[in-house]
Amino acid sequence: MKGQLIHWELKKLCAVPMFWIFIALSIGFNSILILSDRYGSDYVSYVAQVTDEIGGQMGEVFDFELAQLPDAQYKDVLIASTYGATDIFEDYRTIGIADYYRSAFMITGNAAELLERKFESLQSSVDELAESGASLSLAVGGMTQSVYESLFHTLCRTILAEGMILAVLMALYSCGCEGLFRTSSNVYSSRTGRSIQKSKLTASAITSLIAYAAVASTSVGIFALVWRLGPIWDAGMSSQFYTVNVSGVSTAFLSWTEFSVAGYLASVLLLGVVVVLIFHLIGFAAGMLTGNMYYGFLLFFLFLAFEFGLLMLFGDTGSWLLYQLSYWTPMPLWMGLNLWFTGLGISTIVQYQECWTALLWLVILGLLIFALYRRFMRKDVTEHAA
Amino acid sequence: MLSVEHVTKRYGNFTALEDINLAFENGVYGLLAPNGAGKTTLIKMLTTLLFPTQGSILWNGCDILSMGGEYRGMVGYLPQEFGYYKNYSPRQFLRYVAALQCLNRKDAEKRIDELLDLVALSDVKDNKMKQFSGGMIQRVGIAQAMLNDPKLLILDEPTAGLDPKERVRFRNLIHNLSENRIVILSTHIVSDIETIAGQIIMIRNHQLYCCDTPQSICKILRGKLFEIPSGALTDGELLLSERQGEKGPVLRIVADTPPDGAVAVAPGLEDAFLYIYRDTEL
Numbered sequence: 098m099k100g101q102l103i104h105w106e107l108k109k110l111c112a113v114p115m116f117w118i119f120i121a122l123s124i125g126f127n128s129i130l131i132l133s134d135r136y137g138s139d140y141v142s143y144v145a146q147v148t149d150e151i152g153g154q155m156g157e158v159f160d161f162e163l164a165q166l167p168d169a170q171y172k173d174v175l176i177a178s179t180y181g182a183t184d185i186f187e188d189y190r191t192i193g194i195a196d197y198y199r200s201a202f203m204i205t206g207n208a209a210e211l212l213e214r215k216f217e218s219l220q221s222s223v224d225e226l227a228e229s230g231a232s233l234s235l236a237v238g239g240m241t242q243s244v245y246e247s248l249f250h251t252l253c254r255t256i257l258a259e260g261m262i263l264a265v266l267m268a269l270y271s272c273g274c275e276g277l278f279r280t281s282s283n284v285y286s287s288r289t290g291r292s293i294q295k296s297k298l299t300a301s302a303i304t305s306l307i308a309y310a311a312v313a314s315t316s317v318g319i320f321a322l323v324w325r326l327g328p329i330w331d332a333g334m335s336s337q338f339y340t341v342n343v344s345g346v347s348t349a350f351l352s353w354t355e356f357s358v359a360g361y362l363a364s365v366l367l368l369g370v371v372v373v374l375i376f377h378l379i380g381f382a383a384g385m386l387t388g389n390m391y392y393g394f395l396l397f398f399l400f401l402a403f404e405f406g407l408l409m410l411f412g413d414t415g416s417w418l419l420y421q422l423s424y425w426t427p428m429p430l431w432m433g434l435n436l437w438f439t440g441l442g443i444s445t446i447v448q449y450q451e452c453w454t455a456l457l458w459l460v461i462l463g464l465l466i467f468a469l470y471r472r473f474m475r476k477d478v479t480e481h482a483a
Numbered sequence: 484m485l486s487v488e489h490v491t492k493r494y495g496n497f498t499a500l501e502d503i504n505l506a507f508e509n510g511v512y513g514l515l516a517p518n519g520a521g522k523t524t525l526i527k528m529l530t531t532l533l534f535p536t537q538g539s540i541l542w543n544g545c546d547i548l549s550m551g552g553e554y555r556g557m558v559g560y561l562p563q564e565f566g567y568y569k570n571y572s573p574r575q576f577l578r579y580v581a582a583l584q585c586l587n588r589k590d591a592e593k594r595i596d597e598l599l600d601l602v603a604l605s606d607v608k609d610n611k612m613k614q615f616s617g618g619m620i621q622r623v624g625i626a627q628a629m630l631n632d633p634k635l636l637i638l639d640e641p642t643a644g645l646d647p648k649e650r651v652r653f654r655n656l657i658h659n660l661s662e663n664r665i666v667i668l669s670t671h672i673v674s675d676i677e678t679i680a681g682q683i684i685m686i687r688n689h690q691l692y693c694c695d696t697p698q699s700i701c702k703i704l705r706g707k708l709f710e711i712p713s714g715a716l717t718d719g720e721l722l723l724s725e726r727q728g729e730k731g732p733v734l735r736i737v738a739d740t741p742p743d744g745a746v747a748v749a750p751g752l753e754d755a756f757l758y759i760y761r762d763t764e765l
Contacts, residue, residue: 101582112570279566283627286530287583288556478532 099296102289106300109274110267119266120308123259127316130255131323134247137240138324143171144238145327153235153332155182178239178338185337185349186227191216191440194346198443201345208417211446218448219440222353226335231355234333237326241338245358248320250435253365256316257431260309260373264301265380267308269393271301272384285478294470298381305377306370313366330359341435343442352439353448365437371455375427378462385469388476404428421446425454484508485529485635485665490538492524499524503538503691505684507635511661512694513676514669515752516686517760522669523563525686526639529667530560542635556584559633563640563669565624569613573604573623576612577630584631591630598626601656617644625653629660636666642675654679673753683752685759692759697752704750704758707737711745723757 110116151162160180166172195216199209226232237244272294275281285291334356340347356364379400383393404426411420423429424444430451436442437451447453485507492500500521514522527533528540531547531554540547547554567576574595581591599608602622612620621644628636638657642650657666658679668676676683683700685692693700708723713732716722721737737758741747 101588105579105582109568112568275566278568279564280568281566282527282530282532282562282564283560283566283580284583286532286555286558286560286562287580288552288585288631289583290531290552290555292552293583475534477534478527 102293102296103300103303106271106293106296107303110271110300110304113270116263116267116304116308119259119263120311123256123263123312124315127252127255127259127312128319130251131247131316131320134243134251135323137243140171140174140240141237141244141324141326141329143169144175144235144240145325145329147175148235148328148332153328154230155179155233155235156230159235175238179235182233182337184227184230185232186223186335189223189227191219191223191351194348194441197346198344202417202443203415204417204443206418208421211418211421212443215440215446215448219351219353222440223351226351226355229355231333231335232337232349234336236332236336236338236358237329238338241336242340244324244326245334245339248358248362249365252316252320253362253369254431254434256309256313256366257369257372257434259312260305260369261376261431263308264305264373264377265383265394265397267301267305268298268377268380269384269390269397271297272381273388273390273393276389281478291474291476291478294385294473298466301381302374302377305373309370309373313369317362317366326358331357333357334361341439341441343436346441348441350439351441354438356438361438365434368437368451368455371459372427372430375430375455375458375462378459378466379427382462382465382469385466385473388479401428417443420444424450425457427454427458430454430458484543486541487525487529488539488541490525490528490535490540492521492528492533493536498689500528500686501690503686505691505694507665507667509661509663509665510681511657511666511668511676511679513680513683513697514667514686515671515673515676515683515756517671520686521689522671522686523639526560526637526667526669529635529637530558531555552585556631557634559628559631559636561624561628561638561641563643565620567612567620567623570611572607572609572611573599573626574608576623577627580627580630586631594630594632595626598629601629602626603652618646618649621645622649625656634664636660636664637669638667639669640671641668642670642672650675673751673756677752685756687759700755701750701752704737704754706747707739708735708748708750708754709738709741709745710735710748711742717742721758721761723754723761 147163147166150166151159163176163179192213195213198204198212204212275284284293335350335352337349339350341350380393380397383396384390387393387396405428407423408420408429411423421444429444433442433444433451438449440448487503487505490500490503491498503525514525516522524533528535534548542550542554571579577595577598578591581595599605602625604619604622604626612623621641625641628638642653645653654675657668660666668680670676677697681696682694683697684694710733712730713734716736719738720742722734723737724735726733726735735748735754
């Protein structure tokens with residue numbers, strides 16, 4: 098019976114024209130983002146071809162084999178950027194980053210200690226990256242920065258934002274549509290009664306995830322078609338051609354474990370699923386708390402504004418421990434997407450903090466929704482609410 | 484079967500209903516009171532949409548709130564403002580209600596066809612409800628309330644939007660249904676229940692005024708109801724209503740002694756209703 102109810106709730110959600118319009122607009126917007134930034138695609142194709150022929154690991158053998166390749170438009174440019182490349186992770190000391198942050202931002206006390214501890218533990222990951230020669234990955238050569246930023250900083254962040262917004266809207270709509278159609282009395286006085294909320298929660302989560310999957314797969318598919326990365330999908334994320342600028346420090350991509358482009362993309366999109374679920378739960382909780390779609394959205398908006406406000410306040414006043422603590426919340430999770438699975442920045446203090454934050458919020462929101470559900474089961478139903 | 488025991492409902496400082504005691508057996512009960520008297524509040528408590536502040540409602544001795552889905556599965560309910568999904572057809576909507584009532588799919592299909600036939604919507608069963616008139620929507624509402632063959636059928640203002648023919652049809656339908664179930668029909672339209680309700684429940688000043696047969700309620704005006712030609716009323720004469728007679732307007736009044744030229748008339752439920760709620764703005 099529960100399956101049948103979920104099916105009906107799914108039908109209700111899919112019957113909302115805005116659901117399909119939003120998905121179409123998201124895909125359209127992402128396509129514009131991808132297609133409007135195709136500068137250097139010939140160069141990328143050439144690097145992909147070279148990687149196919151001689152591999153994508155720089156070093157003496159690579160230099161020699163590249164020189165033997167037939168002349169091409171971008172051969173000299175590629176030689177210039179790769180010749181004599183050395184492993185930048187050898188003798189790399191992460192504690193130097195912690196020292197810089199401590200002095201530049203005047204971080205002291207527990208906040209400094211936590212930061213130091215994190216960068217100390219990052220050292221072993223960097224040593225492993227050095228051992229595998231991760232920084233010598235050719236990636237996309239001189240276009241690495243641009244391509245990686247397009248894919249992760251811009252596209253993935255946009256996909257996730259779209260998924261989050263739609264998840265909140267789906268949750269609020271699912272929670273409040275009975276009030277909108279004045280069907281609350283009928284629905285909540287039926288045998289299923291108020292427990293329909295469980296089906297609503299499940300159905301809106303399913304539609305949110307389907308929408309996210311549709312937008313993500315289509316957008317990444319278009320990106321793959323436009324850029325034709327080929328073997329570059331297996332290139333390393335920690336290539337020396339890719340640097341990340343965090344709080345004034347420009348450094349290589351120091352991830353906790355070595356990632357290929359495809360692997361990192363899959364990991365980001367997978368964690369994105371959890372983030373979308375978190376925002377769906379926030380939307381559902383707001384809907385249940387207010388009993389009204391519009392007030393629910395307002396509450397959600399206030400929650401985000403409050404989060405931003407706290408971050409700004411703690412950052413501006415130099416309350417670094419509170420700043421670090423405030424990063425254990427959903428919004429900074431999305432904001433820090435380009436640093437996921439790395440140990441960079443002053444805001445994170447433990448290994449894979451984004452994963453722990455996501456898990457923590459799944460638990461918190463799960464408990465909150467359980468409490469709100471129990472409250473709802475004993476709450477009067479008024480026609481215009483719920 | 485169903486009993487309401489010392490039920491009070493308060494919203495903050497406002498008391499919507501106070502110390503209501505009622506017992507229901509199979510048959511039709513008319514819940515008659517002006518708007519705002521607390522009819523819908525009582526009905527919503529019977530359907531578990533509202534929770535009593537004090538007191539309890541029992542079904543065969545069990546608290547309906549503890550029974551939960553088991554109780555609600557026996558209830559058919561047509562709310563005052565019947566909401567529906569505009570893009571659904573009546574058949575789709577009834578299928579949805581069947582799922583909410585946890586009815587077996589196959590049985591539900593058969594029942595849906597029967598009910599759509601009963602409420603004369605078979606011809607439009609697959610048309611979207613956004614094209615329907617108010618009366619058609621109300622008939623869908625009646626059908627959905629009867630979908631689970633309820634032991635307790637609660638209808639809040641069920642004839643709103645129905646034309647006279649549909650009203651009569653509806654009254655006959657309710658009369659036939661009442662043999663083996665409790666039917667509670669809330670209305671402020673006296674003619675809806677005058678002929679079919681065995682018992683009339685009246686709420687006044689947020690308290691139970693009476694629960695009695697229409698005949699007993701009408702006794703209150705026996706020998707006191709008169710019709711007089713239009714003119715000025717004297718002290719002790721209470722105007723209930725006015726109608727157009729053969730020789731001009733006729734006033735229907737309540738008085739302890741018959742005025743000159745007055746014709747004694749038999750009181751109806753509407754007279755009793757107007758008399759009981761004479762101080763209430765109708």
